[in-house]
Amino acid sequence: MKQVDLRSDTVTLPTQEMLEAIVHAQLGDDVLGEDPTVMALEDLAAEKMGKESALLVTSGTQANLVSLMAQTHRGEEVILESESHIYYYEVGGLSAVAGLVPRTLKGHRGVLDPRDIEAAIRPPDIHQPHTALICIENTHNRAGGTVVTPKQIESINEVAKEDKIGLYMDGARIFNAAVALEVDPKQLTRHVDSLMFCLSKGLSAPIGSLVVGSHDFVERARRIRKMLGGGMRQAGVIAAPGIVALEKMVDRLREDHDNAKRLADGLARIDRISIDLPSVQTNIIIFDVGGLSMTGPEFTAQLGRRGVKALDYGGTLVRMVTHRGIEKDDVDRALEAVKQIAEGSD
Numbered sequence: 001m002k003q004v005d006l007r008s009d010t011v012t013l014p015t016q017e018m019l020e021a022i023v024h025a026q027l028g029d030d031v032l033g034e035d036p037t038v039m040a041l042e043d044l045a046a047e048k049m050g051k052e053s054a055l056l057v058t059s060g061t062q063a064n065l066v067s068l069m070a071q072t073h074r075g076e077e078v079i080l081e082s083e084s085h086i087y088y089y090e091v092g093g094l095s096a097v098a099g100l101v102p103r104t105l106k107g108h109r110g111v112l113d114p115r116d117i118e119a120a121i122r123p124p125d126i127h128q129p130h131t132a133l134i135c136i137e138n139t140h141n142r143a144g145g146t147v148v149t150p151k152q153i154e155s156i157n158e159v160a161k162e163d164k165i166g167l168y169m170d171g172a173r174i175f176n177a178a179v180a181l182e183v184d185p186k187q188l189t190r191h192v193d194s195l196m197f198c199l200s201k202g203l204s205a206p207i208g209s210l211v212v213g214s215h216d217f218v219e220r221a222r223r224i225r226k227m228l229g230g231g232m233r234q235a236g237v238i239a240a241p242g243i244v245a246l247e248k249m250v251d252r253l254r255e256d257h258d259n260a261k262r263l264a265d266g267l268a269r270i271d272r273i274s275i276d277l278p279s280v281q282t283n284i285i286i287f288d289v290g291g292l293s294m295t296g297p298e299f300t301a302q303l304g305r306r307g308v309k310a311l312d313y314g315g316t317l318v319r320m321v322t323h324r325g326i327e328k329d330d331v332d333r334a335l336e337a338v339k340q341i342a343e344g345s346d
């Protein structure tokens with residue numbers, strides 16, 4: 001029986017076209033600036049995001065770390081949403097490696113209120129750390145794949161710029177946001193100084209993320225990537241499928257969003273499953289199984305025995321993510337499995 005793997009869009013496998021692109025990629029030593037395929041991907045990424053320059057890095061986590069380090073000094077403070085990926089899921093790298101102090105603010109469906117940011121920015125005071133950077137996440141993972149709109153980003157940037165503070169976007173799933181909002185990604189990047197996005201989530205490439213921004217920022221990021229051991233040699237084997245991802249895989253994200261909607265609507269109809277439907281805006285669905293008197297791990301273990309994989313998201317929360325490997329039938333199978341568990345828990 002086929003497993004329905006809803007743990008993450010990171011489980012997507014490369015397409016045949018991506019694998020063929022790897023075989024035919026022109027390669028060189030990228031640390032020496034000589035891999036034509038990496039350069040082509042970086043140019044394409046910068047162009048799609050409307051920025052001067054881009055840098056291929058190994059992962060989303062490395063992209064965030066390198067980007068933060070390229071825009072801050074040790075001991076400075078960064079403002080982030082309290083459940084942002086950088087704060088929640090990156091092994092504390094912002095403090096352990098970058099030496100930064102996180103200042104977390106609660107957002108509404110993952111979106112920070114500019115007034116809260118304004119109030120959190122440190123005044124010039126000898127006792128206090130300097131606020132160096134504001135980070136937003138689009139889409140916001142733990143809020144359930146919620147989008148931050150161009151208008152919201154603009155308002156946050158207005159506050160940032162009053163105090164000459166940089167605005168950075170963890171845009172791991174920026175294309176999901178752009179597709180859901182029906183805007184060009186450039187609308188989402190216009191008001192940020194820098195960002196990263198991932199190739200290896202819904203876009204299905206096997207490896208890689210891009211750090212994007214001004215020439216100066218990217219050159220600082222390049223040195224830091226090297227320091228962190230992320231300088232790669234014939235990285236064209238990673239870049240080649242990345243180019244296919246950017247050129248061919250963006251529009252189909254709509255299918256993932258449609259499937260997520262179908263899944264969320266179905267879950268909402270199951271007794272004692274609680275779900276905030278307005279937060280299901282892209283391909284991530286978070287729901288609460290507390291009403292079944294079960295914890296997330298108990299629930300996902302039961303689902304697993306029925307051939308459906310989901311992620312325990314802490315406490316009684318469970319996460320499901322739709323992606324290229326998930327069809328309508330798989331959604332229906334997952335819903336059937338959840339129904340059976342809910343009925344069995346009476």
Ligand code: TLP
Nearest residue numbers: 008010059060061062085089141170172
């Ligand atoms: N997120 C993963 C897990 O870490 C939870 C997932 O399955 O969703 N920013 C955001 C918003 C992310 O969701 C992720 C990955 C990253 C950064 C880190 O990317 P990687 O996994 O490439 O280091």
